[in-house]
Amino acid sequence: MRLDDLINHTGEWLKGTGPYAHIVTSSRVRLARNLSSFPFPNKCSKKELDEVLETIDKAVSQIDLLKDCANLHISDLDSVDRQFLVERHLMSHDHASNPEGKGLVLSKEEILSVMINEEDHFRIQVMQSGLNLTETWKIINALDDALSSKLGYAFYPEWGFLTACPTNTGTAMRGSVMLHLPALVMTKQINKVLTAISKLSFASRGFYGEGTQASGNFYQISNQVSLGHSEEDIIQNINGLIKQIIEQEEQARQALQLQNRPMLEDKICRSYGLLKHAHIISSQETIELLSMVRLGIDMGILSDVSHKTINQLFLMIQPAHLQKIEGKKLNAFERDTKRASLIRQKLGG
Amino acid sequence: MQCDICGKKKATVHLTEIVDQQMSEMHLCEECARQKSVQMEQQFGLADLLAGLADMGSKTGTTTNKEAAAAAKTAALTCAKCNLSYDDFRKFGRLGCGHCYISFKEQLDALLKKIHGSNHHLGKMIAKTKKTVALPKNKKDDLSTLRQDLQEAIHSEDFEKAALIRDKIRDLEKKDK
Secondary structure (H helix, E strand, O other), X not given: OOHHHHHHOOOHHHOOOOOOOOOXXXXXXXXXXXXXXXXXXXXXXXXXXXXXXXXXXXXXXXXXXXXXXXXXXXXXXXXXXXXXHHHOOOOOHHHHHOOOOOEEEEOOOOOEEEEEOOOOOEEEEEEEEOOOHHHHHHHHHHHHHHHHOOOOEOEEOOOEEOOOOOOOOEOOEEEEEEEEOHHHHHOOOHHHHHHHHHXXXXXXXXXXXXXXXXXXXXXXXEEOOOOOOOHHHHHXXXXXXXXXXXXXXXXXXXXXXXXXXXXXXXXXXXXXXXXXXXXXXXHHHHHHHHHHHHHHHHOOOOOOOOHHHHHHHHHHOOHHHHHHHHOOOOOHHHHHHHHHHHHXXXXXX | OEOOOOOOOEOOEEEEEEEOOEEEEEEEOHHHHHHHHHHHHHHOOHHHHXXXXXXXXXXXXXXXXXXXXXXXXXXXXXXXXXXXEHXXXXXXXXXXXXXXHHHOHHHHHHHHHHHHOXXXXXXXXXXXXXXXXXXXXXXXXXXXXXXXXXXXHXXXXXXXXXXXXXXXXXXXXXXXX
16 A cells, blocks of 8 residues: 555545534544563664564564555655644654654554554554444454454553553553534533533543644544543443533534524535635635534535535645645645645535 | 744744743744744643652652652662663653553552552453563452453353352452452
């Protein structure tokens, strides 16, 4: 598989289907694992990092579930390619910015990826469309079983899987759900919801990952606690919380509709019009407008565009994506024009 | 005035930083300033919070000589395998290897409880034949070994054995209370 092949489609997890797809874009589960015979990556010498990479690469090559995966070494990639993988949610900023000794295993549909030598020796990630954590956990658990039969994990029965950061110790599992909550934002209830979430020991961040602000009304909710509960319990807890948030968002949408449907229609249709006809557009403006269009589809106001197209656009309008599509480096102004033309093309403007 | 980082756009944000009593000024455009502030936020991240938590056990302010000596002893603790000192862990918030969990067992036991509200793993177990970090046995370890055995017995559908182990666990838990 070549990296450039990814450009023509987006991952399975963005296809806009699955339970509650009108509010939940995607579900993701991540497991952190370390080998018992090496220090954690932050204490590894260059030689040890290479050995870890080689050990894990070898195990990966022997596992059926990972048969058709691409196996990339980050130091072989140029900066646009690295950024491209970050934008696709396949690896972290940290992984891209310090590429020495780091690897990435990636399945063709982008359902599954393994970051090697990030903060831990490896981190497996599985993503699915819609609210689908239980299924996601099943897939990742099977993959973890297969890997653990080939590799000696740093594990201590009392404390579970040992990780470089004690905030991950135990199950070393993080389950996250990406939610689109425009009505809670528009009715100014979102802060109340976010405060409640943090009181329950869950974290929320933006669509574009750790350290980013929520934009486009997207919120990624994940568990903070990884020790003292089984994986299934953690997933059940997230599911329970997410279903409550979905209910709140649905009620807020209902309220918006009852209060002033013409105003809502105007806001949504203007957003759609701007996207279809603009010739220069920044990513921030695009994200806000796309969010309105997505809401328009959910509320039956727009019918000639699909969730899938809008989900894909959220990904494709980012800088490295535009540069990969164009096949060359673009400055900020060139990106803004390229972005506008890509959107016009996708929306048939 | 142009931006100190990109050198292209006009600098509209003026940042003064004081590091080790040295004052430095930076003039940035809006975009670079935003990125810089994200970086700064990330710098004050988990490690700082963890350091705060790891310190919480040791009282600040008026400490007796004995307490100060104990705190100094903790800070000087070093992992026998990777040489990470507890002090460095407090600074950077990252452990150096699996063995650190043994070297700093006492401190981590308390820290894990603060972070997670529990210091006992109830999740997935791995097959016993694999190389795992071995910790000195104590009563709790016996419990967790039993829990692991229970998982294995269930996994291999040996329910008779599983029931026996379950009863043993219950007995031990009662004694614990």
